[in-house]
Amino acid sequence: MVPSELRYTTDHEWVRVDGGTATIGVTDFAAQQLGDVVFVDLPSAGTKLDQFGTFGVVESVKAVSDLYAPVSGEVVESNAELAAQPELINSDPYGAGWMLKVTMSDAAQVGSLLDAAAYEKLTAAS
Amino acid sequence: MTEAPDQLHSTALLDVHRASGARLIEFGGWLMPVQYTGILEEHRAVRERAGLFDLSHMGELFVEGADAGDALAAAVVSDPRTLAVGRAQYSMIVAPDGGVIDDLIVYRLGPARFLVVANAGNAATVSDALVERLAGWKAVLDDRSLATSLVAIQGPLAASILAPLTNVDLASLKYYAIAEGDVAGLPALVARTGYTGEDGFEIFVDWERGPDIWAALADAGGPAGVTPVGLGARDTLRLEAGMPLYGNELDRETNPFEAGLGRVVKLEKPGEFVGRGALEKIAREGIDKRLVGLIVKGRGIARHGYPVDAGERRTGVVTSGTQSPTLGVPIAMAYVAPGDGEPGTMVDVEVREQRVSAEVVPLPFYKRQRPPTA
Numbered sequence: 001m002v003p004s005e006l007r008y009t010t011d012h013e014w015v016r017v018d019g020g021t022a023t024i025g026v027t028d029f030a031a032q033q034l035g036d037v038v039f040v041d042l043p044s045a046g047t048k049l050d051q052f053g054t055f056g057v058v059e060s061v062k063a064v065s066d067l068y069a070p071v072s073g074e075v076v077e078s079n080a081e082l083a084a085q086p087e088l089i090n091s092d093p094y095g096a097g098w099m100l101k102v103t104m105s106d107a108a109q110v111g112s113l114l115d116a117a118a119y120e121k122l123t124a125a126s
Numbered sequence: 127m128t129e130a131p132d133q134l135h136s137t138a139l140l141d142v143h144r145a146s147g148a149r150l151i152e153f154g155g156w157l158m159p160v161q162y163t164g165i166l167e168e169h170r171a172v173r174e175r176a177g178l179f180d181l182s183h184m185g186e187l188f189v190e191g192a193d194a195g196d197a198l199a200a201a202v203v204s205d206p207r208t209l210a211v212g213r214a215q216y217s218m219i220v221a222p223d224g225g226v227i228d229d230l231i232v233y234r235l236g237p238a239r240f241l242v243v244a245n246a247g248n249a250a251t252v253s254d255a256l257v258e259r260l261a262g263w264k265a266v267l268d269d270r271s272l273a274t275s276l277v278a279i280q281g282p283l284a285a286s287i288l289a290p291l292t293n294v295d296l297a298s299l300k301y302y303a304i305a306e307g308d309v310a311g312l313p314a315l316v317a318r319t320g321y322t323g324e325d326g327f328e329i330f331v332d333w334e335r336g337p338d339i340w341a342a343l344a345d346a347g348g349p350a351g352v353t354p355v356g357l358g359a360r361d362t363l364r365l366e367a368g369m370p371l372y373g374n375e376l377d378r379e380t381n382p383f384e385a386g387l388g389r390v391v392k393l394e395k396p397g398e399f400v401g402r403g404a405l406e407k408i409a410r411e412g413i414d415k416r417l418v419g420l421i422v423k424g425r426g427i428a429r430h431g432y433p434v435d436a437g438e439r440r441t442g443v444v445t446s447g448t449q450s451p452t453l454g455v456p457i458a459m460a461y462v463a464p465g466d467g468e469p470g471t472m473v474d475v476e477v478r479e480q481r482v483s484a485e486v487v488p489l490p491f492y493k494r495q496r497p498p499t500a
Contacts, residue, residue: 061169
């Protein structure tokens with residue numbers, strides 16, 4: 001079960017909207033597919049993101065995966081805990097494993113993302 | 127990652143792996159477990175306790191006949207004739223130009239009987255090459271790759287888990303030695319070899335006995351915390367141990383000297399062998415690239431294929447790299463220009479268009495504290 005209040009990309013990022021701010025991370029499905037996460041490279045505050053553009057990478061022992069921005073906006077904070085504890089992405093992907101907080105430039109973009117039911121359908125098929 | 131098309135081989139243990147929750151991938155033409163519980167956990171289990179590996183995808187080529195030793199000495203770069211019965215040597219089979227076709231372990235099972243173990247993806251190529259190279263000698267090759275299950279138990283507790291199950295005297299079985307005996311009541315060849323940097327054993331049994339051996343080891347090792355280990359942790363374990371992987375550190379474009387394995391090439395052995403002329407020339411004139419260890423100092427993980435620079439000059443390429451589970455830092459192996467290969471040299475790895483500093487270090491990255499009882 002994926003959290004029902006979040007929106008999702010087909011690339012397995014999630015976004016939590018709180019007013020004009022979006023919190024971004026990767027889904028439990030993505031974390032499980034990656035395996036043990038050992039490194040995360042995230043943009044610093046002030047970085048501008050374009051919807052569906054790459055914003056960083058997450059690396060497991062075996063693989064490197066690009067991260068894609070669910071929405072456009074400006075990074076206000078990246079999760080500093082992940083530098084020392086990248087495994088939080090595996091243990092708590094929707095909580096302590098969050099990656100970015102972003103001030104959205106176009107909140108309407110959220111409407112183009114998958115809701116929980118659609119995302120579950122996507123992962124069930126793969 | 128590939129779904130399971132039906133041309134893939136699977137080992138006798140496939141159902142066991144599935145029942146254990148393994149994630150399966152294609153490797154060397156085989157459907158193999160890449161991980162069970164997680165690469166880090168499996169890696170640590172081998173370093174601290176013991177891990178169980180299904181290596182049935184590897185090639186088992188038996189060479190027998192009055193000329194078996196001479197024939198093999200003409201076919202590979204080492205000299206299997208110098209092996210005592212019951213001992214093994216690391217070896218390579220090369221093309222006439224010295225390029226590596228595969229790396230091998232050659233075991234001497236009897237005065238005129240040898241076992242050559244080849245990598246899964248190369249087994250058919252090696253088998254064909256050996257058949258060709260044995261022509262004219264009183265020696266025949268019996269490719270038992272698809273008739274042999276190979277199960278390894280590796281780690282500091284491997285000997286204590288295996289000992290009660292076998293009539294082979296493990297205390298007198300040296301590193302790189304092999305003995306015939308019973309394991310769990312089944313006829314087996316037990317070798318003290320491995321690919322993890324730990325003490326451990328590789329057990330060859332008849333194909334259909336693979337699940338029985340696996341179950342016996344899993345049951346006996348359960349209280350000691352033995353865990354199944356997939357190809358993911360096998361790769362991080364061998365990388366920490368500084369061992370080459372064919373397709374990464376070794377290929378047809380690479381010769382043994384470049385890989386730092388010149389000691390395996392016995393140019394002084396009597397008789398002709400395939401590659402001798404080319405390898406003598408390389409030994410005389412030197413190498414164009416050199417395999418080194420790297421520890422990444424900056425932020426990033428060096429991965430297979432990433433360029434390596436010395437100042438503004440491209441010096442080489444990363445062949446394998448990961449975050450070392452044991453050391454907690456990113457480690458890599460890379461080919462660099464011979465002049466940039468001295469330990470202590472600082473180089474840059476290009477990680478997604480950013481230069482990340484790395485130091486050349488001696489291999490291996492990890493060496494176990496206690497050698498096996500020899």
